[in-house]
Amino acid sequence: MQPIVSVSNLSKTYTNGHQALKNVSLDIAPGEILALLGPNGAGKTTLISIICGIVNASAGSVSVDGHDIVTGYRVTRGMIGLVPQELTLGAFDTVWNTLCFSRGLFGMKPDPAYLEQLLRDLSLWSRKNSTLMSLSGGMKRRVLIGKALSHEPTVLFLDEPTAGVDVELRKAMWALVRRLRDSGVTIILTTHYIEEAEAIADRVGVINNGELLLVDDKLALMHKLGKRQLIIELEEPVSQLPEMLTNRALELSNDGGKLTYTYDPHKSDTGISALLQAISEAGLQLKDLQTTQSTLEDIFVSLVKANEPLINSSCRRKPASNALKDMGSGIRRNDES
């Protein structure tokens, strides 16, 4: 399937010398929700801004539906809607007027019926004549989404859409994003919130220091990288691991009261039975057992903290397992480290 957005070897160096993007390549399939995760300053907004035409690229190219964003900007920009990170709205405009403005700006003839439905979907119809400065932060965020959708785009960029938004509204926005995806809109969102990516994304990209560390299917990513841990609480703390347990993948907590065993749950033999038998033979009494599954957040944290040179970001859609095979030990809970 031809990607709706194709980014090839994209680099951006700002005039102050900061290299915001380093040779990023990425294909986005039509109709998917791609979440770009990354810490502040990772390059997420720069990537989006280049695709939308707000920032000039230093090198590389981007095409949208096969059209180059520079030579075919009229076509590509008409297909794209952007919800910016900041609440950038004119204070004195009304909700209705600002949506009409956005629609016209993107070359679409007036369509009051469409805009009315859009405002109703965003629960803003009752505020259509309100000035933007009189709206709450959540409402302003929805107005920005309305502006981005006013020209019926096929690709929607959401730059941290739920930043500073309460839980209820966040979930309402997730529902909206899913509905948009179901209607055929391709959605690319950047976020700090791992739970957001986990909740709505089809694929997840991790970006840090201008490098795209990986892009993979969310479930596949968690399947490949999601390690599980068995936490064994001992009846009596021990000062060190008994001799017969030292060859096992066990870690002893600082207080000597817990053993942590990291394993791959997808293997036919997880080694848990043999481990429990060995613990029993070593004379240790068990108090409690619990297992934990690594989350996308754990994966994200381990990725951005990992030794970056080990990851070759120039590979397009590099499989996560290859990118991470040398990254060292798995995920460890804070209370166990």
Added chain:
Amino acid sequence: MNTHAIRVIYKYEMLRAWDTLLQSFASPVVSTSLYFVVFGSAIGSRIQQVEGVPYGLFIVPGLVMLALLTHSISNASFGIFFPKFTGTIYEVMSAPISFIEILIGYVGAAATKSLIIGIVILATAGFFVPLEIAHPVWMAGFLILTCISFSLFGFIIGLWADNFEKLQLIPLLIITPLVFLGGSFYSISMLPPVWQTVTLFNPVVYLISGFRWSFFEVSDVSVGLSLFMVLAFLTVCLLIVWWMFKTGYRLKQ
């Protein structure tokens, strides 16, 4: 051509003026009326004629030009600076529109507002002096060209400025002195020869001279030269704006 984009930008800018009707249109009328009272009646009564034209009548083209230049620059510079300041410019920059279309929207609206102000001031002048226009078509031509070229200039200032101080800097420190020293209230033939030569380096002289000629067939420089200077200024402004959009100067990082 993205005519819908031009329409909404133009409409948005015009509505902004409409929302501030007193500030946009009434204040120029009041200030121009004050000029007529001070220069036309109080001082003008002591100066009988300049170049064969009654002084009260002589200053009309200069006063119109003074208002046109000031308001063209302020309207256009604020029109593009404010979206930059608030961050809403992202929407224009990400829209499928060319720089020409952006110009037509923003500069067209600023020039229209200035044109309305110019016409209102001319009408106001009619209350104070018996207005005569020898060449109405030339007068309209100079009026429109001046509105467009100085709105373009204001647009450049708005793009260039990254704070409110800079936005006011050029209009206050450069444009206003040039207009006052450009023959708004006098003929440059009234100056000593050395200052006459110096004044010829002031581009506003050519604007006012050409405009005044269209009223009274009296000018400091030839009307052809005036027209050439206005067109040259317009071309230079267009080239600068084209370069700014091409490079993304103060617009794109």
